[in-house]
Amino acid sequence: MKNLLIFIIKHHFFLLFLLFEVIAIVLVVQYNEPQKIKFESVSNTMYSQLYSATNAISQYFNLRTINEQLSQENATLRASIEDSKLSIEMHSEQVFDSVFKQQYQYIPAKILNSSISKPHNYITLNKGRRQGVEKHMAVISPQGVVGIVVSVSQNFSKVLSILSPQFKISAKFKKNNFYGSVFWQGNNYRQATLSEIPVYAEVNVGDTIVTNSFSNIYPTNILIGLVSDVYKSEHDNFYNIEITLSTDFKNLEFVYIVQNLYKDERDFLELGEKTW
Amino acid sequence: MVKIFQTTFARIVAIILLQIILFNNISLFNFSIPFMYILCILILPFDINKIALLCIAFVVGFLIDVSFTSYGVHIGATLFAAFIRPFVLQLFVPRGGYLIKTKPYLHYYGFVWYFKYAALIIGFHHFFLYFLYTFSFENFWYFFGYMIVNISVTLLLVIFSQYFVFRK
Numbered sequence: 001m002k003n004l005l006i007f008i009i010k011h012h013f014f015l016l017f018l019l020f021e022v023i024a025i026v027l028v029v030q031y032n033e034p035q036k037i038k039f040e041s042v043s044n045t046m047y048s049q050l051y052s053a054t055n056a057i058s059q060y061f062n063l064r065t066i067n068e069q070l071s072q073e074n075a076t077l078r079a080s081i082e083d084s085k086l087s088i089e090m091h092s093e094q095v096f097d098s099v100f101k102q103q104y105q106y107i108p109a110k111i112l113n114s115s116i117s118k119p120h121n122y123i124t125l126n127k128g129r130r131q132g133v134e135k136h137m138a139v140i141s142p143q144g145v146v147g148i149v150v151s152v153s154q155n156f157s158k159v160l161s162i163l164s165p166q167f168k169i170s171a172k173f174k175k176n177n178f179y180g181s182v183f184w185q186g187n188n189y190r191q192a193t194l195s196e197i198p199v200y201a202e203v204n205v206g207d208t209i210v211t212n213s214f215s216n217i218y219p220t221n222i223l224i225g226l227v228s229d230v231y232k233s234e235h236d237n238f239y240n241i242e243i244t245l246s247t248d249f250k251n252l253e254f255v256y257i258v259q260n261l262y263k264d265e266r267d268f269l270e271l272g273e274k275t276w
Numbered sequence: 277m278v279k280i281f282q283t284t285f286a287r288i289v290a291i292i293l294l295q296i297i298l299f300n301n302i303s304l305f306n307f308s309i310p311f312m313y314i315l316c317i318l319i320l321p322f323d324i325n326k327i328a329l330l331c332i333a334f335v336v337g338f339l340i341d342v343s344f345t346s347y348g349v350h351i352g353a354t355l356f357a358a359f360i361r362p363f364v365l366q367l368f369v370p371r372g373g374y375l376i377k378t379k380p381y382l383h384y385y386g387f388v389w390y391f392k393y394a395a396l397i398i399g400f401h402h403f404f405l406y407f408l409y410t411f412s413f414e415n416f417w418y419f420f421g422y423m424i425v426n427i428s429v430t431l432l433l434v435i436f437s438q439y440f441v442f443r444k
Binding site for chain 1: 327337341349352359
């Protein structure tokens with residue numbers, strides 16, 4: 001206290017000047033509009049800078065919790081992606097999505113008659129024109145690709161299954177995008193052949209083969225089968241790949257008929273240009 | 277002593293009146309108002325009490341501010357001029373120091389001394405004044421030119437006053 005008094009007495013000139021000067025500046029800011037605006041803008045900037053600085057520091061302390069929350073959210077999002085894929089391609093009859101327009105609709109059907117041992121194998125389904133089935137619709141099962149609708153009656157439809165030499169389906173590797181076509185060679189109902197895969201592609205036994213987007217009939221990434229045997233043919237630079245079909249035609253009861261809502265548009269574009 | 281006080285007080289009042297009535301209405305080159313009232317600080321005796329010095333500066337500044345309706349601007353600038361006055365006097369102390377019974381007039385200490393003394397105080401006064409006017413250092417060079425003109429005019433008038441009014 002004594003020291004303070006001594007300090008005040010010693011520097012009374014400067015302190016009094018400071019006091020008066022502060023009064024003057026308060027008056028300036030109080031009664032002069034332009035100076036007032038500038039003062040306020042400067043003080044606002046300084047305040048917001050201080051605020052953001054403290055905020056940055058406090059955020060640093062929260063990083064751990066935020067990281068945990070984010071990783072949790074990532075996990076849920078990842079799970080939901082997997083779920084939605086499954087539901088679009090396999091189970092659900094119709095997927096409602098606010099982001100994407102619906103391209104495929106699924107009509108569930110029951111198999112009434114089926115063959116696997118003939119040169120051309122057909123399946124009969126219990127859904128027909130009345131239920132919205134049309135010619136050239138794809139047929140899939142939860143296990144994978146089944147076939148394509150070739151003729152329709154009022155309440156039934158006839159499906160050419162993949163177990164038919166005339167039926168070629170465009171396919172690709174799930175791990176990369178090398179594509180070829182899958183066709184049945186007519187001997188074993190579990191086996192089919194994948195051709196047109198170039199030799200520089202890396203192919204291993206067990207690779208997954210799925211449908212690709214070339215087909216205007218099948219949705220992309222429908223399971224076809226797994227590679228069971230790979231050998232190089234002698235007269236060209238393509239692999240001959242044996243695949244095991246994922247669909248077990250002997251043990252098939254329920255299938256989905258796939259309706260591509262944009263088929264006509266794409267057909268018109270692709271085929272129309274060809275004829276032009 | 278009482279006489280010195282009376283004459284100084286009378287001169288300060290006269291200077292303020294002159295500033296308000298006459299110099300406020302002169303604007304040289306359309307923008308330069310000579311702030312002659314700084315003479316109130318310049319003519320104060322050497323040995324004036326420092327608190328009295330600041331109080332006088334405050335009152336003078338306030339009166340000028342009332343005439344300009346710019347409350348605070350001239351108070352701040354005049355206070356600053358009063359604050360640096362003792363240091364300026366110390367800086368330019370002549371050989372043998374300031375004599376008793378003399379005043380900080382050109383008549384006693386010569387042109388060069390008075391020019392340095394007045395120019396420094398007027399310069400600081402104007403710098404502070406324009407800082408309080410603009411409250412920023414944007415357009416600094418524009419205001420710098422403005423200030424140089426204003427300082428010159430004010431200094432010229434102050435030195436004239438030393439030849440014609442404050443002779444003793």
